Amino acid sequence: MGGSGTTTESAGPQDGLADVVTLQRRAATGASRDDERALFQDTLAEYCWARDVAGLAGSTLNQLIQPVIEVCGFYDIVPWELSPRALDQYFSGPGKRAHSTNRQKITKIDHYFAFLEQRYAGEILRRFGAAVASPVDAFNRPRHRGDFGLRIPPSQAEMKVFFTAWRGVLADSRKYPVAVRNYVMAKVAYLSGVRATELCLVRLGDLHWDNGQWGRFLVRGKGARGSGAREREAFMFAEGRELLWWYVEEIRGLFHDDPLDPYAPLFPSERLPTSLASDVAGAEPVHADTFRRALRAASLAHLSGTVTVLFPHLLRHACATHNYESGMPLWDVQVLLGHEWPTTTVGYLATAKGDPERSSLESSRRAVRRLEWGGVTR
Numbered sequence: 001m002g003g004s005g006t007t008t009e010s011a012g013p014q015d016g017l018a019d020v021v022t023l024q025r026r027a028a029t030g031a032s033r034d035d036e037r038a039l040f041q042d043t044l045a046e047y048c049w050a051r052d053v054a055g056l057a058g059s060t061l062n063q064l065i066q067p068v069i070e071v072c073g074f075y076d077i078v079p080w081e082l083s084p085r086a087l088d089q090y091f092s093g094p095g096k097r098a099h100s101t102n103r104q105k106i107t108k109i110d111h112y113f114a115f116l117e118q119r120y121a122g123e124i125l126r127r128f129g130a131a132v133a134s135p136v137d138a139f140n141r142p143r144h145r146g147d148f149g150l151r152i153p154p155s156q157a158e159m160k161v162f163f164t165a166w167r168g169v170l171a172d173s174r175k176y177p178v179a180v181r182n183y184v185m186a187k188v189a190y191l192s193g194v195r196a197t198e199l200c201l202v203r204l205g206d207l208h209w210d211n212g213q214w215g216r217f218l219v220r221g222k223g224a225r226g227s228g229a230r231e232r233e234a235f236m237f238a239e240g241r242e243l244l245w246w247y248v249e250e251i252r253g254l255f256h257d258d259p260l261d262p263y264a265p266l267f268p269s270e271r272l273p274t275s276l277a278s279d280v281a282g283a284e285p286v287h288a289d290t291f292r293r294a295l296r297a298a299s300l301a302h303l304s305g306t307v308t309v310l311f312p313h314l315l316r317h318a319c320a321t322h323n324y325e326s327g328m329p330l331w332d333v334q335v336l337l338g339h340e341w342p343t344t345t346v347g348y349l350a351t352a353k354g355d356p357e358r359s360s361l362e363s364s365r366r367a368v369r370r371l372e373w374g375g376v377t378r
Contacts (some may be wrong), residue, residue: 153318194309205262
């Protein structure tokens with residue numbers, strides 16, 4: 001901890017006067033420092049309970065309060081003593097990290113203070129003589145910059161050439177089952193739009209060959225607004241069904257675990273179990289980073305054109321873009337990707353080819369044809 005002296009080194013006259021007033025009010029109410037720390041802990045717990053009721057996952061709840069604990073622990077203060085100046089000094093000095101990390105932390109601190117003001121401002125003022133105000137003011141409030149760079153996927157023709165070239169060298173691979181696993185994962189990710197982390201967690205029992213027209217598979221997907229993982233059905237389509245059937249029948253049994261276990265991963269790690277217990281439980285699923293590295297290496301070797309490097313999320317963009325360009329309605333693309341809102345899906349179609357002039361001409365021609373048809377029938 002840096003000690004509370006850090007907050008007063010550069011404090012101006014107004015800050016010093018505020019400290020004196022706070023100390024006087026605290027003395028008048030008979031409150032102790034331990035009372036303030038105890039209330040601080042209570043507010044953290046109640047904030048987590050409130051967000052838990054709102055549906056956030058447990059892992060998300062812990063992350064919400066960590067920045068508050070971090071800054072207050074550094075200065076050895078309670079939140080209502082944290083000033084905008086102290087917050088600036090921390091995140092421009094000892095707490096400085098990447099811009100995106102700082103932005104996330106400051107936003108979480110601001111949200112906590114909104115809760116504190118709504119539920120505890122009166123009690124804090126009455127007991128400790130301190131007014132609750134967020135240290136995130138108009139001057140240090142983060143501006144969401146977002147990722148405004150377009151993720152431009154290769155064209156449909158380029159993707160077809162890429163997968164054809166990659167499959168052509170599989171037979172010469174030193175680790176044939178592993179090479180095929182990586183290829184099948186990439187092709188399925190492109191056809192279904194499933195995320196890498198979702199694909200790694202698919203189990204053999206999650207394949208439902210009789211669902212829908214060509215079969216579907218269950219994925220445990222990314223939850224909306226921190227609500228935790230959600231299950232949904234992903235689509236194989238005709239090409240994916242044929243590919244997965246070949247992989248399960250011919251390749252999956254070449255790994256060291258039991259290919260008949262419905263709980264075994266569809267795409268297992270090549271590493272052998274480290275203990276008897278893990279051998280009984282089956283193989284571990286391949287890690288998403290392993291898949292990313294394999295996809296990157298394959299794209300550098302076999303992909304030609306303006307885009308030469310692939311990563312899993314770009315396959316997801318390619319899936320959305322190419323299906324939309326082929327005539328799939330926006331709603332169906334949204335269902336394919338598992339998005340809750342169509343506005344999210346639209347962001348994946350930023351590079352979809354469109355011709356407003358051609359659409360306008362076709363619309364005018366349709367209107368003329370309707371008028372002509374109406375004149376004939378009258």
